[in-house]
Amino acid sequence: MTGADSATDTAGVAAAEPAPAVLRVRGLHAGHGAGTVVRDVDLHVAPGEVVALFGPNGAGKTTTLLTLSGCLPAHAGQIELLGAPITARTGARALARRGLRLVPEDRGLFRQLTVRENLALCLEQRRGGRALIEEALTVLPQLRPLLSRRAGLLSGGEQQQLALVRALLGRPRLLFVDEMSLGLAPRIAGELLRTLRTLAVERGLGVLLVEQHVPAALEVVDRVYALARGRLVHSGPADELRRDPGLLQAAYLGGTDQRDRTAQDT
Ligand SMILES: Nc1ncnc2c1ncn2[C@@H]1O[C@H](COP(=O)(O)OP(=O)(O)OP(=O)(O)O)[C@@H](O)[C@H]1O
Secondary structure, three states, rough: OOOOOOOOOOEEOOOOOOOOEEEEEEEEEEEEEOEEEEEEEHHHHEEOEEEEEOOOOOOOHHHHHHOOOOOOOOOOOOOOOOOOEEEOOOOOHHHHHEEEEEEEEOOOOOOOOHHHHHHHHHHOOOOHHHHHHHHOOOOOOHHHHHHOOOOHHHHHHHHHHHHHHHHHHHOOOOEEEOOOOOOHHHHHHHHHHHHHHHHHHHHHHOOOOOOOHHHHHHHHHHHHEEEEEEEEEEEEEHHHHHOHHHHHHHHHHHHHHHHHHHHHHH
16 A cells, blocks of 8 residues: 555545645746756655656656755746745755655765765764664665775665665655666666665655666556656556556657647747
8 A cells, every 4th residue: 555545444434634745746847057858747746655757868857856856946836845845945955854865866975985984974963873874774784794895896786775775864754766777787676676665665755766667667666757858748557557558658759749849839
């Protein structure tokens, strides 16, 4: 069961209020500098839900994640994190304090530092830091023997594990993951995606992931959004795409046509 289903009625018990979304986005326009890349995007993520953002190269997926994590200013639209609005003045640090973490596409590790140092650097405060690191390591205990190794010497899969454990420090409520499977063997990528699924279910963590490896992601996600040329061209349950993978391709092509029409209109 996902967070989105948690309001389902049970025999003799009134349905509870649906859990408020950890993330709700309406009419997002975003881009780099003055250039708009993402147009009119609506999306939401419920607690305990794993949601994918798919799309071809250059569709605007990373731009969307960077904007929602406060690294780029939104050009227009409303963004709510845990029910509270985010404005242009809400910086990435404030968002992190409110429970948002981003695992960026390049993993953002300090390659010359050890695994332990990479984790310690990301602690908001030193007090209780060791316990927080121990708790985060319970998710991927295979990292523990590597604590003294330099991050740059880890394999791609181990680096991704470190990036994920680092993001889990302090128990976030919402996690963005950009291209987790990039450069990884399918088996390793699949394991990490299943770890995300477990985290979401067990901790009520909302997860929004950008992923090029669609079949692997479809095994673990609840819902899907697809972007093409900066516009949402599909949204719906993952089941729909598992039954009919051709839907996504058709949506991308439809999105291209739509973008071309929009470009001509402007
Ligand atoms: N720093 C930047 N400055 C200007 N334009 C940028 C910048 N970064 C990305 N873009 C442009 O924004 C558009 C969307 O890029 P983005 O990285 O968001 O797409 P994506 O869907 O994540 O692509 P991919 O799957 O290839 O990573 C592209 O046309 C890209 O060239």
